[in-house]
Amino acid sequence: MNYQTYQPHPDLESLVSCYWSLEVPASDNPQQQRIIPDGKIEMVFIFGDDIKRYTTDNNFILQPRAFVLGQILEPFCVEPTGYVNSFSISFYPFGFANFMEEPIKILANKETPIEKLFGKDVAEKLEHEMVWAKDTQVRIAIAEKFLLNRLSEASTVDSIVKSTVETLLATKGNTSISNIVKDDPSKRRQLERKFSKQIGISPKQLGKVIRLQSALKMLLSEEGDNLTKIAYKSEYYDQAHFIKDFREFTGISPKEFLGHENMELSSAFYK
Template sequence: MNYQTFQSHPDLESLVKCYWTLEVPAETNAQRQRIVPDGCIEMIFILGDDIKRYTSENEFIVQPRAIVVGQITEPFIIEPTGYVHCFAARFYPFGFANFVTRPIKDLANKETPIEQLFGEKTARELAQKIIQATHTKARIEIVENFLLGKFKNKRTIDSVVKLTVDTMLETKGNTSINSILKEDLTKRRQLERKFVNQIGISPKQLSKVIRLQAALKLLLNQQSESLTQIAYESEYYDQAHFNRDFKEFTGINPKDFLQNDKMLLSSVFYTED
């Protein structure tokens, strides 16, 4: 498995967290993979064989070749059908809203073909350029030119939304929304509306995702000796609270996480991110 990340253009670095590539050789008995939410939205181009996403235990769809995956707040299970080769742009929580007019909440917990967001002709041309490019550097240049062109006439980042997200990231999801807004309930209601429009989920949901990510990194990097210690260091009320949030987003208990082959892909993403 070869996973690499790349920095974004200075003019986009406040919106695009990184670009990434993933290559995995074809396996005879490929396992389903549970993708753990990270609070980001991704524009993904599938360059290898098809990838399935399960909509129930036994039903699946084949993901389109060029998609945007919105905010994930529930178990998201995929399965490769052969050789995996993907190129993607990973946006900060507030980033992708600056490039589209469609409500971001409509993208949650699913993959949306990019033609539904940018128009069939524009999307087809972009996808063809990405597919025909011979190396990652060229793909990054193609997608950055596309994003810079789209950004010129779009709204700028809402300062209150950005401040809130930045504070969540800096504190690893452990600062209450009321403390950020100085207990102003009017501002809180406004912020919740802006979050739904620009990020796709509520401030509370994003905060839970960010805190879960911090706990995941401790777990994956084996920086704590026990789940109780991880829960404590991540400022959960207790281990039961940690277990409950973990299972809500992943569908699996944290004690089973490292021993489960279905979490290998997430392990790679969040150990190296």
Template sequence: MNYQTLQPHADLASLIKCYWTLEIPAQMEAPKQRIVPDGCIEMAFILGDDIKRYTSDTNFIIQPRAMVIGQITQPFFIEPTGHVNSFAIRFYPYGFANFIKIPIKELANKETPISALFDKKEAEALTQKIVNAPNTGVRITIVEDFLLSKLKDASTIDRIVKSTIDTLFLTKGSTSIDVIVKDQSTRRRNLERKFSKQVGISPKRLGKVFRLQAALKMMLLKHPENLTQIAYESEYYDQAHFIKDFKELTGTNPKEFLSDDQMILSSLIYSKD
């Protein structure tokens, strides 16, 4: 299993967190994997065999081979059908809205083919170029040329949205939205409207995701002794609050999560993030 991340060009660094590639040989039998919310939107290209995404315990869809995965507020379960070879762009929470015209919230909790978001012929041409490119470096150049051609005025990155996201991220989601807007209901409503337009989920929900991500990384990389320690260091009110949020966003409880072979991929990603 080979997972790599690469940094974007300076012209796109304020919008794109990283590029990533994942390759898993067909002979490695990868079990169904649990993908949990991380607050980012991704454009992904499947270069290997098909990938299933389960819509229930037994039903699944085949993911589009060139798609955008919007904000997810619940776990996704995916399963390779053979050789995995993927190339993707991970956008900051406010990043992808700068390239499309439709409301970003319409992309939430699903895969959208890129042909539904951009001119169909341009999307098909981009996909073919990505598929036929000889290496990742060339793919990055191709996708950056495409994105720069679609980029709207950079001033559309709302400063209030960005500063709120920065605050939530730096404080692991523990800062309340009321503190950020200084308890002014008008400011809060305005911020929520801007988040709906540019991020796709509310600031409160994004803060909850950031807090969970901090706890997950601690669990997977530092192996703390007990849940109380995780709850305390991740600034949850108490262990019960931690378990409630954890189950809501991952679909399982923390103890089961630690022994879950469905988290192999997420563990690998967190180790490189």
């Protein structure tokens, strides 16, 4: 598996977390990979063979060749049908709302083809350019030209949403919404409404996802550490609380996560 990340242009770095590319050779025995919530929104382009996304244990759909994956709150499994070659733009939670006019919540828990968001002509031109680009650096240049053009047309995210996300990221999800709006509690309902529109999930849900991200990174970098210590460092109430949240977002326990063949891709993302 060849997974690479790339940093965005300075004019986009407050909205785009990174770009990443993934190549995996075709296998006679392809493995399902579990994708878990990370609080980000992805714009994905598939250049290799089709990829299955399982909707149940036995049923699947083929992912579109160019799509946006909105906020997810439950894990799902993907499986390659052959050679994997893909490129993605990974947006911060508040980032993608700057590039579309519709409420961001319409993207939640599914793949939305880019033509539904940007129109058929624009989407076909972008996808054609990405497919025929000679390498990843050219794809990044194409993506950034597209995003910068969209940015000049779209409205910006409300400052109350952006500052809340930044606070949650800075505190690794360990700041309550009550604490964030303590100077004006009347803003809480307004914040939750704006979050639903511009982020796609509630502030509390995003905080839980961000906190789990922190624990996952700790788990992967400190395999010898015990779960109680990781729970304490991540500011969970106790180990049981940590395991409960972990199962909610990954579908398995922390101990099952380590070394699990279906978690190879997610582990690469978090490392």
